[in-house]
Each structure stands twice: as structure tokens, then as C-alpha cells.
Amino acid sequence: MNFRTQTFLWVAQRASAAVLALCVTVHLATMVYAIRGGLSAAEILSRTKGSVGWLMFYTVFVLAVTVHAPIGLRSVVTEWFGWRGAARDVFLLGLAMLLAAMGMRAVFGVFL
Amino acid sequence: MVRVWRGRAEGKYQAFEVPRHASQTVLDVVTHIQRVLDSTLAYRFACRVGMCGSCAMTVNGVARWTCRTHVDKVVKNDQMEIAPLRNLPVIRDLVTDMSEFFDKWAKAKGQFSGPLTKKEDFQKVKPDSPGRVAVDAGIECIGCAVCYSSCDVVSWNPEYLGPAALNRAWTLVKDERDSRKIERLRAVAGDAGCHSCHTHMSCTEHCPKQISPTAGIAGLKREIAFAVLGGEL
Numbered sequence: 001m002n003f004r005t006q007t008f009l010w011v012a013q014r015a016s017a018a019v020l021a022l023c024v025t026v027h028l029a030t031m032v033y034a035i036r037g038g039l040s041a042a043e044i045l046s047r048t049k050g051s052v053g054w055l056m057f058y059t060v061f062v063l064a065v066t067v068h069a070p071i072g073l074r075s076v077v078t079e080w081f082g083w084r085g086a087a088r089d090v091f092l093l094g095l096a097m098l099l100a101a102m103g104m105r106a107v108f109g110v111f112l
Numbered sequence: 113m114v115r116v117w118r119g120r121a122e123g124k125y126q127a128f129e130v131p132r133h134a135s136q137t138v139l140d141v142v143t144h145i146q147r148v149l150d151s152t153l154a155y156r157f158a159c160r161v162g163m164c165g166s167c168a169m170t171v172n173g174v175a176r177w178t179c180r181t182h183v184d185k186v187v188k189n190d191q192m193e194i195a196p197l198r199n200l201p202v203i204r205d206l207v208t209d210m211s212e213f214f215d216k217w218a219k220a221k222g223q224f225s226g227p228l229t230k231k232e233d234f235q236k237v238k239p240d241s242p243g244r245v246a247v248d249a250g251i252e253c254i255g256c257a258v259c260y261s262s263c264d265v266v267s268w269n270p271e272y273l274g275p276a277a278l279n280r281a282w283t284l285v286k287d288e289r290d291s292r293k294i295e296r297l298r299a300v301a302g303d304a305g306c307h308s309c310h311t312h313m314s315c316t317e318h319c320p321k322q323i324s325p326t327a328g329i330a331g332l333k334r335e336i337a338f339a340v341l342g343g344e345l
Contacts, residue, residue, distance in 0.1 A: 003302035007340045010307040010333065075308070079268035 001089060009071050016068035023061040048110040055111045062103030070096040114141055116153065117195040120202045125193065126150075138178035138186065139167050142194060142206065155206040162320065165256035169206050170195040175261040177320040197261035213257050213274070220277040220305075221296040226289045235289045246286040250279045250328050252321045259315035259325055271304040275315035275325035278306050282328030285335060297336050297345055306332040 034047070048054045070092040077083040077092075115125040128145050139157055146153040157167035162180040169178050171186050172193050186192065200208035228235060237244050259275035260266055266274050273281075281300045284290045300306050309329045316324040339345035 001303075003298060003305070004340055004345065006302035006307055007336055007345075011337050011341065075310075078303075079265070 001086075009074070012067050013071040016064045016071075019060065019064040020068055023057070023064060026057065027061065045110060049112070051111070055107065058107045058110075059104070062100065062107055065103060066096050066100040069099060113191055114145065115191070115193045116142070116145060116206070117202075118153075118205055120204060123202075123205075125195075132183065132190075136183045138169070138171050138176065138181045138183060138192070138194065141183060141192070142169075142178065153206070154204040163254060165254035168197055168256040168258050168261070170197055170261065175258040175318055177256055177258065180320060197257055199261050199263065199266045200257065208257075210257060213260050213276070214255070216273045216277040217255075217280055219299060220273050220281040221292060221299045222277060222280040222284065224284060224287070224290055225292045227291045228289075237288060241288070243286045243288050246331065247283045250283045250323050250325070253279055253323055254321060256320065258318050258320055262314040262318040264312055264314065265308055265310055269304070269308055272308050273300060273305055275309075275329065278309070278332060279323060279325040279328045282332050285332065294339070294345060297332070297339055300332055301336045301340075301345070306336065309333075 034044070073095070074088065074092055077088060114128045114130050116128060117123060118126045128149050130141050130144050130149075133140070139160065142153070142155050143157075146155065155167075155169070157179060158164040159166070160179045162177055165177070167178045168175060170176075171178065171181060172188060174186075175197055176186070178194075183192065194206065196202045196206050196208045200210060200213060203209050226235070239248075253276060255276060257276065259279075263272075263275055265272050278300055281296050285293055285296055290296075306329045309326070311326055311330070313324075313326045316326045319325065336345065
């Protein structure tokens with residue numbers, strides 16, 4: 001991986017962190033507000049099913065996690081376990097795809 | 113009582129009783145041991161006045177310039193532990209091999225390279241220009257390796273160029289007379305360069321010259337990001 005790609009990864013992690021800061025704030029604030037009168041699956045689904053707004057919000061959230069987490073883990077596995085090289089990056093790409101798949105499955109699970 | 117590291121990577125601490133004096137520095141203590149108590153002790157110093165960067169050691173677990181560190185400031189219960197700098201191979205006792213530290217300055221393109229010859233007039237730089245102000249903030253580095261020894265990223269990632277080399281690169285990137293900016297940014301980008309810095313700020317905390325390599329590294333990250341996104345790099 002050349003320095004350009006490494007620089008892109010750094011920029012992507014900072015940019016996704018900024019998106020996540022906003023998403024986590026909205027997510028937590030909404031949760032605190034939404035469970036005032038108790039919490040039930042039916043109540044949540046009634047708000048999210050067919051809501052394009054929440055679909056878009058959580059899609060952005062999941063994609064930001066997909067970008068952010070594997071890049072952070074790249075530093076962790078390198079510095080703590082000394083894992084370097086292409087195999088590490090392929091593993092993390094796989095992890096990113098897994099996060100995206102599981103996250104989007106959950107997003108569509110409450111939308112459809 | 114002073115405990116001093118003896119040996120190389122493998123070794124042990126040896127205890128010495130050293131008399132206390134007013135305004136005594138840690139380097140005075142080490143010199144007393146070598147000259148009076150045990151002449152086989154190896155250590156390194158030159159100027160004794162905080163200019164040359166030769167005498168840095170780990171004192172009570174913290175990297176310090178020993179010639180300007182008073183014993184009063186660091187001694188705990190009349191005890192002191194003196195070890196070689198961390199993150200560098202130990203040659204013997206308190207002497208480390210600094211080749212890798214300075215080789216990384218070269219890898220970071222730490223040499224000034226201007227377009228003018230000696231036949232041309234000096235290039236004028238306004239002292240209050242933003243570039244020169246940034247250079248001034250980092251230019252007083254004496255190459256003591258206290259920052260390098262204090263940096264956790266260096267210990268985790270041996271390829272990492274380290275705070276001093278990156279600070280040097282930053283002062284050249286901001287020097288309007290220098291003509292190798294792009295080449296230098298390329299040399300300090302990526303996993304072995306500024307992008308590995310976690311902004312722990314140990315370098316800034318311990319730099320005896322009160323330089324903030326962290327600020328320079330952050331500046332390099334910005335310059336490189338804009339250069340890559342703008343297609344210059």
C-alpha cells in the first residue's frame with residue numbers, strides 16, 4: 001500500500017469520525033427521547049418502517065462505521081500484534097464488508 | 113543512593129552512594145560516579161550547557177537532558193535511577209546507538225535544499241511571516257532524542273520516523289527558501305510517517321527545548337492531506 005492510499009485512509013478515518021460524532025449524538029438523543037414512555041419493538045418499528053429519513057440516516061451511520069472501524073483496527077493490530085502486510089489489509093477489507101452487510105441488514109430490517 | 117544501568121539490553125542496575133551538592137545536576141552525579149567511584153561506567157556528554165543534545169538519559173523513568181536537570185527536581189526519597197534512553201539500542205551502560213535516530217532524519221529529507229547559489233544574494237525572509245513563525249517554533253531542536261525515547265509509537269512501530277525527524281521535516285516544509293517540499297512530504301507521509309502519530313504528546317511534554325513536535329506533525333498531516341487530495345502528491 002503506497003503513501004497516497006495511506007493518506008486517503010487517514011483522511012477517510014478523520015472524515016468518518018466527524019460524521020460519526022454527529023450520528024452518535026443524534027442516535028443517543030433520539031433514544032433518550034423515544035423511550036420516555038417505555039420501550040417496545042412495535043413502537044420502534046412504527047416509527048422506522050417506511051421512513052426514508054431514518055433509512056438514510058442509519059445508512060450513513062453504518063457506512064461511516066464501515067469506513068472508520070477497520071482503519072482504526074489497522075493501527076491496533078499493527079501496533080499491538082505486529083501484524084503488517086497485505087494479509088492484514090485483506091482481512092480488514094473483509095471486516096469492512098462484514099460490518100457493511102450486517103449493518104445494512106439491520107437498517108433494512110427496521111425499514112421494510 | 114543512585115542506581116545506574118550497567119550492561120547492554122541485558123544487564124542490571126548497580127547502586128552507588130553519591131554526595132549531594134547545591135545546584136547539582138544529574139550529569140554531575142554520573143560524572144562523579146565515573147571519575148571517583150567506577151571508571152568503567154560508560155556515558156556520553158559534550159557541552160554541559162544544554163546545547164549539544166548528547167547527555168540525554170532516562171532518569172527515574174523519564175527521558176531528560178541530564179546536564180540541565182537538577183537533582184533536586186527529580187530525586188525521590190534520596191533515590192535516583194538512571195538508565196539509557198528508551199527506543200534506542202544500548203551500546204553500553206548509559207550510551208545508546210543513535211544511528212537509527214539520525215538515519216530517520218535523513219529518511220525524512222531533513223536536509224535543507226535551496227535553489228540559490230553562493231553567487232546570488234541572500235533570500236530575504238520576513239521574521240513575522242506565517243511560515244517563518246512556524247519554523248521558529250520548531251527550529252531550536254538539539255537532537256537529544258528525548259522525544260524519540262518518550263514516544264510510544266516508536267516503540268510499537270520501529271519504522272516510525274519519530275517526532276524529531278518529523279519536526280525537522282516540518283521546519284523545512286514551512287521554510288520558503290527550501291525547494292524540496294513535495295519530495296519531503298512524500299517521505300514523511302503514511303504508516304512510517306506522520307500519519308502514525310496518535311497525538312499522545314509525550315514528545316511535547318518532555319522536550320527540553322519546549323518544542324511541540326506534535327504541532328509540527330499535525331501540520332504535516334494537513335499539508336499532505338491537501339497535497340494528495342489536490343493531486344500535487
